[in-house]
Amino acid sequence: MSTDDGVHGTNSDSVVNFEADVPKQEAVVNAFKHAWLAYERDAMGDDEYHPISKQGSNLTKAGGIGYTVVDSIDTMLIMGLHDEHARARDWVANKMSFERDANFNTFETTIRVLGGLLSAYHLTGGDSLYLEKARELGERILPTFDGTPHGLPLSQVNLARREGVEDPDYRGLVSTAEIATLQLEFRYLAYLTDEEIFWEKAEHVMAVIRAARMPHGLASIFINSEQGKFATSSIRLGSRGDSYYEYLLKQYLQTNQTEDVYREMYDETMDGIHQHLVQKSVSSQMIYTAELNPERDQSNQMSWRLTPKQDHLVCFLGGSLMLGATTTGSLVEDVSIPPKAGELTPQGLRDWKTGVELIKTCMNTHDTATGLSPEIVHFRIPNDGMEKMPNAPLDWYIKGARADLPAVYDARYILRPETVESLFIAFRLTGDDHYRREGWRIFQAIEKHCKVASGGYASIINVDKVPAEQEDKMETFLMSETLKYLYLLFSDASVLPLDEYVFNTEAHPLPVFIPTIRTGFS
Known part of the structure; x- marks a missing residue:
């Protein structure tokens, strides 16, 4: 495993020394190599990779800028893949334009x-x-x-x-x-x-x-x-909304918790999310976040309609809330792992509990034929008409999905990382092996249904159909995020400690620093 100085934390007193699960780490590294080597063989330098047809593509007709190469480099460094990194660096040095x-x-x-x-x-x-x-x-x-x-x-x-x-x-x-x-x-x-x-x-x-x-x-x-x-x-924590909320907390943490304006914005926003968006499903009282959609009546008066829809993208929020609870919501300088009674503010305790429950919900959406979560789910609400359907779902469903019809867009899995991101954060903050077990379950499902024998991994069109029908695209965030977070989930806690790094929304770790630039924004 890697011993790069930039990968391991410097403040050894700030972390609990969870032991690495080396066999599982090695399995994730092998998956990364299966993806990277196929891309390198067939499409080196191209923005995107299509593993079934064994070819690359670029985002513009004028050519690409190496999205997949650059997105993958820090994962190589974290995993200690020095030969792969050397070749990727050579491409950046000599061919990137x-x-x-x-x-x-x-x-x-x-x-x-x-x-x-x-x-x-x-x-x-x-x-x-x-x-x-x-x-x-x-x-x-x-x-x-x-x-x-x-x-x-x-x-x-x-x-x-x-x-x-x-x-x-x-x-x-x-x-x-x-x-x-x-x-x-x-x-x-x-x-x-x-x-x-x-x-x-x-x-x-x-x-x-x-x-x-x-x-x-x-x-x-x-x-x-x-x-x-x-x-x-619309107001939502899914597409076009998600990372705004994510970066409120991370901007506060990035500059070593020195810019209170971001803490204030984050705290106010989490209050709003709990007041207006956090909901419970009908049967099992599963916690999820709904969307608010504007609509006008016949007299042109606007109101907001609550829609029980949650994107897979929202699954970042569970881990984010838990991280926020131990930082903006803490009463002590060093919160225990897991937090002890009296260490969190009432808001911090609320956010912690909601984060834990949201992760449970996101894992419940993996209860599909493939064990993978769909792109979008809807949750049952009273009098939604679903009770009239045979075999009506108790809590959540894929809207429009029917066994006798082609797969709907919501049913696909495109190698997304948000759930494993939250599992990684939750494990680091609790030490609870439950989160590792859940992450391993997701990894095994990816290996079983998304792996392409000749190299690479593919999205699947319908998570509720086996054998899975693959789609000829490997998103760059597989190597940048999904496999990185899985690797870190099974790493010891000195690798990229959460109090020394913030991860951007593409899982690129950036170090916490004391700002030397002050603009007066407060």
Whole structure:
């Protein structure tokens, strides 16, 4: 296993020394190599990989920027795969180019490529190649912040022209999650380069959001970029909303809990989530988060309709709430593992309990024919009409799914990491082997149903059908997130301690630091 100085924590007194489960770690490493070596064989340098057809593809006609390569590097470093890293580094040094006259998604490029380069820089102990590339990419993305009156970054960036580009499908709007999930990366880049502009641009977005925020800290999934105000749109913790909530806590933790503004925003938002979104299923009282959707009646009066729908993406929240409980919700400097009575505030105890229950719910959604969780589930509510169906589900179901019809979109599993991310955090905060057992169950299901014999892993179209029908795509977050979090779940606690690192939303670990840049945002 790796002994890189950048991987193991420096404060040995701050962690409980859980022992590594080496056989399971090795199984996860073998899975990573099965995925990486197939990609390297068939598609090295391409943004995405299609394991069944054994070919790669790029996100633009002008070529790619190596999404899969950069997304995978820090996982190699954590796993101690030095030969694989050497070849990946060689590609970055000699073949990676941002001179692509085409539009890339600002958010995805930041979390995957900029985040991956910054993490690689840290975990290699300061390999200047990665920082140089990160700085160049950051400079090319910066103009997106200048494309709207309020400094909210445009959804796309032309890297060659260094221009922000509006999303043609959502003119005048920007996604809340996308504009509020650049901050960890740009702040750390500013810290490393001492260039305040990276920090200022990213932080200004949070100032606009704070000024515009809705009651109880909740945020709709779109912001009007011309007005700097929230648009009338859904409120949810799933797509286009999720990582906004995730990064509130992580921005507070990234700078060693020195910026209270993020703690205040996070605490207010968690109150709002509990008041308006946290629900219980009809039969088993399973905790889940619903969505609020705007609708107008015949007199054009607007109201909010609660929809019992939860994306797999929301499964990050269980671990996030538990982590928040032991930081923003703690009464003592060093919370026990697991927390003891009297160590958490009432809010912290509430968040801890909700986090534990949300993880249970997410694991319950793995009770499918394949043992994998669908992309989206709906939960039973009173008088929903489902009771009239034969074999009606007790708590949750895949909307529109029928055995005699083609699979619906909601039924797919695309190698997502959110549940194993929460299992990793929960294990680190409790030491409860239950979370390792659940993670192993998910890993075995991935091995059984998603593995492609010739190399790589594929998404599956219907989690409730066996044998599983595979789809010819391996998402980059399999190697960046899913397998990384599984490996860390079975690692000893000195590997990337939670009090020394924050993970960006693509699972790229960035170190906690004391900020040297202060803008006065409070």
